[in-house]
Amino acid sequence: MAHFEKKFQIDLPWPVRRIRADLVIIGGGAAGCAAAIFAKHRRPELSVLVLEKAHISRSGCLAMGLNAINAYLGESSPQDYLAYVKRDNYGICRDDLVLSIGERLNRMVAFIEGLGVPFPRDSNGRYCKRSPRSIIMLGEHIKPLLARAVLKSGATVLNRTPAVRLLTGDNGARVCGVVGFNMRSHEIVVIHAGAIIVATGGASGIYRPSNPGLARTKTWYCPYNAGSGLAMGIRAGAEVTSFEMRFVAxxxxxxxxxxxxxxxxxxxxxxxxxxxxxxxxxxxxxxxxxxxxxxxxxxxxxxxxxxxxxxxxxxxxxxxxxxxxxxxxxxxxxxxxxxxxxxxxxxxxxxxxxxSEPYINGGHGMAGFLVDTGRRSNLAGLYAIGDAAGGAPKKYVSGCCAEADIAVTSFLQDYSMGDTLVSCDAASESLAIQQTLKPLMNSSELTFTDIEDRLQKIMEEYAGGSTQNYECSGDKLLFARSSLETLAEHAEEVGAVDGHTLSRAHDALDRVLLARVLVEHLLARCETRWPCYQSRVDFPVSNDLEYRLFINSCMRNGRISLIKRDVTPPYQIKEGQI
Ligand SMILES: Cc1cc2nc3c(=O)[nH]c(=O)nc-3n(C[C@H](O)[C@H](O)[C@H](O)COP(=O)(O)OP(=O)(O)OC[C@H]3O[C@@H](n4cnc5c(N)ncnc54)[C@H](O)[C@@H]3O)c2cc1C
The missing domain is CATH 3.90.700.10 (Succinate dehydrogenase/fumarate reductase flavoprotein, catalytic domain)
Incomplete structure (x- = not known):
C-alpha cells in the first residue's frame, strides 16, 4: 500500500493530500496497468501507485477493446521485426528500442492471454493470423481484465486523478514526485516517489477533428489522451524525439x-x-x-x-x-x-x-520521450513507456506491455542501487500546486473549448491538417509558430469551475505546448520523409544526406531548443546543428 499521510488544509481552495510511494505510474492504460502488475509481481513489498485521470477499467486507447494484437513474432525473429519496422518507417527508428520490444513480444502475448483474454486458435493450436505479425484476439474485455489484475497485484490506484506537474529535486536534476488532483473529491494530491513511469499515451485534439459539434470526440485516437505526460516532461526538461513524424490513420x-x-x-x-x-x-x-x-x-x-x-x-x-x-x-x-x-x-x-487528423503518438508512430534502452528519460527518476515513449514505432499494445516490462526492470535495478532517495525541492512543490489550481483562480471567461478551437484552427490550416492534405510549408509553419506563441499567452488565462473543467483546462494548456514543439520539429525537417505524416511542399523529396537523423528537442528557460541525434547506434548527441 502507498502510505497516505493525514489530510491538512492550507490556504488553497482545495485541501492537499500527501502520499509517498516507491513507484508512481502516471496513466493506467495498457502500458501503465502492465507496469503496475510487473512491478508488484517482482517486488510485492514495494508501494506502487497508479494515477489515472479516468477509471482504469475503461480508459485510454483500449477502452472499447481490441480485436487483434498487431505486433507478434510467432516463429520470426526480433531482427525480422526490426527490418519490417525500419522499412515501413523510411529507414529511421531506434534499433535498440525496437529489438528490445521484439525480444519480448511473444511473452507479452502470453501475458495478455493469461489475463483471460480469448485468442482463437487454428486446427494446429496456433494463434489465428490476420497478417504476418498480427493475430486475432477477442479483446472487448481486455481493459477490465487488466484493471482486475492491477487490483489483484496489490498496487494502489487513484482513479479520476489527473497528474498535472512533475516535482523535481536535486535542483531540478531528478524527478521525485508529481502533483495532481481528484476530479470528484476536489483534493490536490502531492505524491513523493522513488521514481515515476509516464504512461499517459500520445496526444489527440491538436488538429481539428473531422467530426463537428458533439461528435468532435469521435476521433481515432483516444480523445482524452491530451499528451499530458509529454507536456509535464517537457516542462521539467525532458528531451522528446521525432514529434514531426505525426501519425495519421x-x-x-x-x-x-x-x-x-x-x-x-x-x-x-x-x-x-x-x-x-x-x-x-x-x-x-x-x-x-x-x-x-x-x-x-x-x-x-x-x-x-x-x-x-x-x-x-x-x-x-x-x-x-x-x-x-x-x-x-x-x-x-x-x-x-x-x-x-x-x-x-x-x-x-x-x-x-x-x-484521420494527425496525432502525436509513439505506439503507431515514433513521437515521444527520448528514452534509453531501459526506457529511462534524460531526467533521473523518470521513465517513459507505451505511446508516450518515442523512437520505436509499430509497438502497438504488445510492445507497450514489453516497454512496461523493460522500465520496471530498469527501475528495480536503479532502485536497488539506492539511486532514488531524493526529496523534492519545496519551491518546485509549491509552484506545482499553484500551477495546478491556477485555472480555478482565473477570473477570465476563457474556456478550454475556446483554446482548443483556436489551436485546432491554427494547426489545421497552417501546420498540415487533413483539409490541407497533411502538407506543410516553411512559411505557413512560421505563421503557425507566431500564432501559437500568442495563443499560449492567452491560454494562461483559461478558467475552470470544478474538477472536470480543471482537467480539461490543463488538457488544453498541454495541447498548446505540444503543438508548439511539434511546429518546431516540422520546421526543422527540411525534406519530406514520411508522406502525409511529414510532408513539406517546399522540400518535396527525402534528403538522406542531411536528414537521416532524429530531430529531438527540449525546453530550456522556457524556449524550445532543437537537437540532432544520430540515427545509428550508439545514438550520440550532436547539438547545435539545426
Ligand atoms: C482506436 C485504436 C485501435 C487500436 N488497435 C490496435 C490493435 O488492433 N492492435 C494493437 O496491437 N494495438 C492497437 N492499438 C494501439 C494500442 O491500443 C496502443 O498502442 C496502446 O493501448 C497504448 O497504450 P498506452 O498505455 O501507452 O496508452 P493508453 O492505453 O491510451 O493509456 C493512457 C492512459 O493514461 C491516462 N492519462 C492520460 N493523461 C493522464 C494524466 N494527466 N494523468 C493520469 N492519467 C492520464 C489515460 O486516461 C489512459 O488511461 C490501437 C489504438 C487505437 C487508438
Missing part, C-alpha cells in the same frame, strides 16, 4: 473505426469510386508491399485525380461473413456496428474511408 469515414478489421480480418479490397482496386494496382506497379503511409498517400491521390471517394468493398460478404464482421467490430469499435446494422434487410456493400 486511414480509417472508416465519420465513425472513424479501424480498417484493419475489414482489410486484414475479412480480406476485403480497397477500391476507388470507379471500383478499381487502387492499392493493389499500386503494389503491382511498384512490385512491393506498400508502406502504411503510402496506403494513406495513394488514397489521397485518388481524391486528387477525381477518383474518390475511396471505400472498402463489402459486396463479397455473404450473410455469415457480415455476421463475423459485426462480431469482430464488437470487440473493438462498437459504434460502427450501429452503422452496419442500420438496415438489416440491406447490408452495406461499401464503407467509405478517409485519413
Amino acid at each position: 486511414l480509417r472508416t469515414k465519420d465513425v472513424i473505426a479501424p480498417t484493419g478489421t475489414l482489410a486484414l480480418n475479412m480480406k476485403l479490397p480497397h477500391r476507388n469510386a470507379r471500383g478499381e482496386p487502387y492499392l493493389l494496382l499500386k503494389e503491382q506497379i511498384l512490385g512491393r508491399r506498400l508502406t502504411t503511409a503510402e496506403r494513406l498517400l495513394f488514397t489521397l491521390e485518388e481524391h486528387q485525380r477525381g477518383a474518390g471517394p475511396c471505400y472498402i468493398d463489402l459486396s463479397s460478404l455473404d450473410k455469415e461473413g457480415y455476421r463475423r464482421l459485426i462480431e469482430n467490430y464488437l470487440n473493438m469499435a462498437p459504434s460502427i456496428v450501429l452503422d452496419l446494422l442500420q438496415d438489416p434487410a440491406h447490408p452495406k456493400t461499401r464503407i467509405e474511408i478517409c485519413g
